[in-house]
Amino acid sequence: MKIALEVRKVSKEYFYSHARLKAGNLKNLLLGRYRDCNARKEVLKKISFDLEWGSSIGIIGNNGSGKSTLLKIVGGILSPTDGYVRSYGKVVTLVDLGTGFHPEVSGRENILIASAILGLKRREVENKMEDIVKFAELDDFIDLPVKYYSAGMYLRLGFAIAVFSSPDILLVDEVLAVGDEYFQQKCIEHLERFIYEGKSLLFVSHSLDLVERLADKVLWLDSGEIKMFGEPRKVIDSYRSSAHCRYAKVENRKATATPNEQLRWGNRKAEIVSIKLFSEGKESYTLLVPTDAKVVAKVRSNEKLVDFVFGIAIRNSKGIEVWGSNTHLLSFRPLKFTGEGEVEITLKDLRLVEGRYFVDFAIHSKNGVAYDYWKEAVTFGVVNKERAVGVYVPKNSWRFEGGIEFEVANKSRG
Amino acid sequence: MLKEIWNSSYLLFILTKREVSARYRGTILGVIWSLLNPLLLFFTYYLVFDFIFSPKWAKVEPYALFLVSGLFPWLWLSSSLVDAAESLTRNAELVKKSNFPISVLPVMYVLSHMFHFLLALSLTYAIFIVFSLLGYLRFSPSLFLIPIPIMVQLIITVPLAISVALLQVFFKDVKDILVNLLNVLFFLSPILYPLDQSIFGSHKWVYVIISSNPFSYLFSIYHFVFFENFVNLKYIVLLVVTFVILSYAVAFVLYSKLSKVVVEVV
Missing domain, CATH: 3.40.50.300 (P-loop containing nucleotide triphosphate hydrolases)
Structure with a gap:
């Protein structure tokens, strides 16, 4: 040309x-x-x-x-x-x-x-x-x-x-x-x-x-x-x-180096030691969805606990809770928690809309007394090839019949 | 630089028109103000200088007419330069964000003030005719030579306007220097008085100072056009030409050195 x-x-x-x-x-x-x-x-x-x-x-x-x-x-x-x-x-x-x-x-x-x-x-x-x-x-x-x-x-x-x-x-x-x-x-x-x-x-x-x-x-x-x-x-x-990586790095450093007291509270009968996000086998804070992701939290109890709940929530940048769950909701009955431990949560086929997300993680008692409640413990970015608005992208396909025609709108872009 | 102005002559025309029309936008009398203002000036001077006290060198009746024949060109010159000085900084948006021929801006102010001057000048002619009909003044053929000083003044003002505009971008002191310089220059130019050796009496050195002011000759030409005298034509051509060449040389040098950088600094 x-x-x-x-x-x-x-x-x-x-x-x-x-x-x-x-x-x-x-x-x-x-x-x-x-x-x-x-x-x-x-x-x-x-x-x-x-x-x-x-x-x-x-x-x-x-x-x-x-x-x-x-x-x-x-x-x-x-x-x-x-x-x-x-x-x-x-x-x-x-x-x-x-x-x-x-x-x-x-x-x-x-x-x-x-x-x-x-x-x-x-x-x-x-x-x-x-x-x-x-x-x-x-x-x-x-x-x-x-x-x-x-x-x-x-x-x-x-x-x-x-x-x-x-x-x-x-x-x-x-x-x-x-x-x-x-x-x-x-x-x-x-x-x-x-x-x-x-x-x-x-x-x-x-x-x-x-x-x-x-x-x-x-x-x-x-x-x-x-x-x-x-x-x-x-x-x-x-x-x-790259932009998300940069952001995630900044955010993580902020969260771990100087834990914001506003965003973390609890009586510390049990503590979150660290939280990491893994994707495709390695630590990653930018997820190319659809993909599987794993949240791994290292935790420690400072005394012998029999009443404890582990909870997680994912929120998007607008503050909307995308998903939240805990061991109580899932009817896991606590028996004991002493010393160190690890909580691993696997999220299969994560189909979030592109954007920035926060993970909250908490250890608390059944009736809600926080041992360690950490908001925005992890920040991650999602890159999604499929353009959409909202929070969640279900697998979707479109079909038209009758007098509707579309030009396939890809200018040699694949 | 001149090529840039020439190539954008249409733009220059349209901007000048805007400047002139925007000046009186929203006023009831509109462009009549450009006539009313000099008319009022004339009558004030007429009252003060022809009735209250008349200067010893007032060879012309009425003296006020002599005064405005030099004052209106002066106002054109000084207000052009003062406006031109800030033309680039005031229109920084235009300079920074479009492919704007920068020399057009100072020239635009020269032309818009020229428009006001031409109105004032036509008023001067009307007054002149009135007084010559009353028998105070002799109508002379030199009155038809008025395009000459106008062209000379235009030719001189353009490079000066461009120079001060360019300098102002880099040194904010330029405008203050200019305003003060113009204040002094007003009295050192033959506007209130003619460029005539005899009126200075024994203080020859004053005459030397005044005749070394290059603008003096410009006003002498205006005086010549109206009153035929007070002028020593011998030097004028030579001096004016030298002054024109010098001011263009300065403007060209400044333009070639600074015009590319203006966009980044303004």
Whole structure:
């Protein structure tokens, strides 16, 4: 396929702001003090990739990984410290919707101005005016000053102007995440048609679902470097598990190193020594479901107990209890608990919706006196290939009969 | 830099229009304010300088007309530069988030103030005609030369506006220096008085200071257009040309060094 955009070994160094602050008043400038503050940070390191016509690339990565900087360099707003960008068509950058709108003048005049900023000539804008107004659904408001617009109207106008400025290559920075579901959908469909028409799209988003839907390839930036580039499914999966791992690590360290007294209480007649999560034979806090998981708790009793219950609960990040059970509910009759022991709970074919989950573990008496009650003793992430909302994904299959037809919606994604 | 401005001339036009129209948006009189304001100024000066006290060098009746013939260009110059100084920092969003030709912003302010100036200038002409019909003033053909000082002023103001705008991004002191410098410059320019050696009497050194102010000649041209005298045409062309070349040289150097970095700093 033909190439729309070439990015070659692009690097970017920022000279940091405290250098500017020092140089920022004339006294220091005159005294030559600005010379010694050469703090710099490399935010992009030798980035190279191609964007082909009729395709799209989604850029993902943590905050501060250089996504926006990269987009601005490709769009020509910033210049690279090293390397080059070559584009073979008209590039339009959409960094922030409604940039340059003047609150005092009407929507119509703002369309003229914003289009002129995007490099359109007067005639071109006049031809497109009605399309823009229609797409933005602003018929009744277009002659009012934009200061009376709602945030959503502002946004619709901004997006409409950008997509009707007839770009060949559109660069979009995290602007689709805003707006209501309906308009968001409309924008996405418009972008899909845009790509289908043979144009190219490069966009940054934190919404992995959107990236998966819209991107033909995904570029994962990590501290200014390409961590992974290729098939959306593969890149997004790796990104997700790394993000979850990172989160789980942080959370675990917090939970074990400084047990939060708010989240753990009890008279310690018996104690939880440690809790671990295992998946596929090894300790793991990111579960690629469907899978089997095992919760292993090392416990110890400080005196001889005959009245004891072991309990577990799994909650999701919204605080909804996904599942809870204990030895009392399961009618295991306690006989004795002395010294050290181990409780192993196997969860077969765990089918949770993707997200973050917490495990609470407790040892208490039958009538509820807590020996050791530990909320959020373990945090784990779930990566689920099947997209769904809620908490639980049953095995499901769909069948349609009669006059219903679907296009199988996978753009070579498998 | 000039190419960038030329290529975005439509954008410049539309932004200037917005700036002008947004200024009076919501007012009842609208653009009439741009006429009312100089008219009021003129009558105030007329009252003060032609009836209360008239300066010794007032060779022109009414002196107030002499005053505004230099004052209105001055207001164009000074307010352009003050607005231009903050043009990039004030429109930081635009600069940072779109592929915006940055030199357009300071020039936009120069042009929008030029619009107000042209209205004030037409008012000056109307007053001139009224007074010449009353027999106070002689109508002279030099009045048709007015496009010359306007063009000269435009040509000079553009590089200065771009320079202060670029510098302001890096040194916030620029605007304060500019405002103070303009205050001083106002009195060191032949606006309240003509550029005429005779009025300084024995204090020749004052004349030297004033004639070394490059803006002096600009106002002399305006005075020449209206009153034909007070002008030493010999030096003017040479000095103005030198000044223009110098200010463009400065603007080009600043632009080539700073324009790429502005986006990161603003």
